[in-house]
Amino acid sequence: MKRNEPNFDRVFNALGDATRRAMLERLSSGPVSSAMSVSWLAEPFKITLAAVVQHLQVLEDAGLVTTEKVGRVRSCRVDSGGLDAAVQWLRARRPEWNRRLDRLGEMLVEEDRE
């Protein structure tokens, strides 16, 4: 699914469920950018594989996870696009926070110049 701009209703509602957040936690605990099989993802959850796949679909529709099917195995990984969109939105609502990050950004530019 391609999106031009994030659907924040989908992003935040996907995050508003403890099981889906735990799935994102499990996916983000591995090495950066590595893909995991759906059965590995499902392991610690006391719900059916069908329920896991349904939650995964909600996360994928929100741009928080990407899945790929290679042969008979579906693998999934955290999609940083959805996470970044949510963080950007929250940052823009937090004026002080934003200014602090701007200051950090300026310091980075300074460092690059040196």
Next chain:
Amino acid sequence: MKRNEPNFDRVFNALGDATRRAMLERLSSGPVSSAMSVSWLAEPFKITLAAVVQHLQVLEDAGLVTTEKVGRVRSCRVDSGGLDAAVQWLRARRPEWNRRLDRLGEMLVEEDRE
């Protein structure tokens, strides 16, 4: 309402509604830390004042807004606690992002030492 740890279900579900996000946007557009009256907040929304108050309650229960009643006027402001909690949660799920912020944090410590 005092909370020991953020209720992420509440935080993210509160954010999963376009009207509530627009209310947060309106509240964060003013000067930092300033409180606004509920009737000022309600102005651009084509919903009843009762509906605005109901959305405000959801935002307050999630720790995203604080309200205070002085005399007959209830004022409200963005509560950065809820926003920060959401950002912290998202950051921890985004390994690369997190490492970059760690690096910025180290630079700040370096700067303080100088």
